[in-house]
Amino acid sequence: MIPRYSRPEMASIWSPETKFRIWFEIEAHAADAQAELGVIPKDAAKIIWEKGGPATFDVERIDAIEREVKHDVIAFLTHLAEIVGPEARFVHQGMTSSDVLDTCFNVQLVRAADLLLKDMDGLLEALKRRALEHKDTLTIGRSHGIHAEPTTFGLKLAQAYAEFARCRARLEAARAEVATCAISGAVGTFANIDPSVEEHVAEKMGLVAEPVSTQVIPRDRHAMFFAVLGVVASSIERLATEIRHLQRTEVLEAEEYFSPGQKGSSAMPHKRNPVLTENLTGLARMVRAYAMPAMENVALWHERDISHSSVERMIGPDATVTLDFALSRLTGVVDKLVVYPENMQGNLDRLGGLVHSQRVLLALTQAGVSREDAYRLVQRNAMKVWEEGKDFLTELKADKDVTAALTEAQIEEKFDMGYHTKHVDTIFRRVFGDT
Secondary structure (H helix, E strand, C coil): CCHHHCCHHHHHHCCHHHHHHHHHHHHHHHHHHHHHHCCCCHHHHHHHHHHHCCCCCCHHHHHHHHHHHCCHHHHHHHHHHHHHCHHHHHCCCCCCHHHHHHHHHHHHHHHHHHHHHHHHHHHHHHHHHHHHHCCCCEEEEEECCEEEEEEEHHHHHHHHHHHHHHHHHHHHHHHHHHCEECCCCHHHCCCCCCHHHHHHHHHHCCCEECCCCCCCCCCHHHHHHHHHHHHHHHHHHHHHHHHHHHHCCCCCCEECCCCCCCCCCCCCCCCCCCHHHHHHHHHHHHHHHCHHHHHHCCCCCCCCCCHHHHHHHHHHHHHHHHHHHHHHHHHHHHHHCEECHHHHHHHHCCCCCHHHHHHHHHHHHHCCCCHHHHHHHHHHHHHHHHHHCCCHHHHHHHCHHHHCCCCHHHHHHCCCHHHHHCCHHHHHHHHHCCC
16 A cells, blocks of 8 residues: 555555454454354353453564464464463364455455445535536537537536446445355365354354355455456546546646646646646556456465465555545546636637538438438538638538538528537436436
């Protein structure tokens, strides 16, 4: 985790202190279930909670033990025994390390997902507010970076809202898929522990029992989780890239908020760079990069190996912390985005009416001109605008082949901007419902 791109609440999920607390809770809840089954004394389970519950686990002490025993779970259990005393011999009865590690990892991922869902709610609220604000703000739509036909800036933001709403639904599904618990012992057969212990721990930790584990929880669940994070990151990059393009000097239809005292360049005092959205583009690349090793973790040897372990120690914290930061940053960008409707109108007018070429094309075909001839007539007048800076409407009116099929009034009617926005309300209802 890089402190520059970390927020405290998400980072704390992955702290050693949090991890060891979760490990203890898993062990203590398992002890409760074992006590109910008569496997261990009920007094022992009570003492484990009484002494371990309020304890602050010494991270440095656990690390020191691990340096000797070369095993993280054994190091923790050794330190727990120092705290609990003789009753610690009843901890970890019939369990294997993966029962603790995998269940803990999934608890952390679920908690991280909950924060990410909260982040997405904030982003969706900001996108909806700004979309409604600019529902009717005309702007040029572009394909291949070239002027296409008119749209509204609100529609651009509504599209982003719909995309992130889909992302939120995917993340909810990924959270549910990864919210499983395994307390099934060596190779997952429950030979030395009753399945009811797993069910009890799962309920207490807010998870569900894994239907069939080996010695580990199947990693296809985690692959899907991190793949979804990668998709969310890609959606962040898509919107960030749009804003970066709109902030270019030659376009300047919108730009990131530039605060008082902010400086854009160490060399050029005039610069106002899209640094936040450029940063989001980079962060998105990193989150996406974590999806591939998660997929490669699916193929473990037989009932388990630990090739996944080092991967998850990195990608678990890094992917969730980075995405949390990115979602928060994007929310701030959207919330404070400076929009320039007058520049949007200026860019709309820049090509002298060429944005209406399709309407003229369709009108000619409806007037009896073949599509091939209609395309040729419209294009030859459009090229005069491109190459000579002419006015499209004027050129069309002066073209006898065009006026042979359409009256001047019919041609002029095809230049009505309102034609392109007549279904904006319909699209907004589809995205936002009745607002």
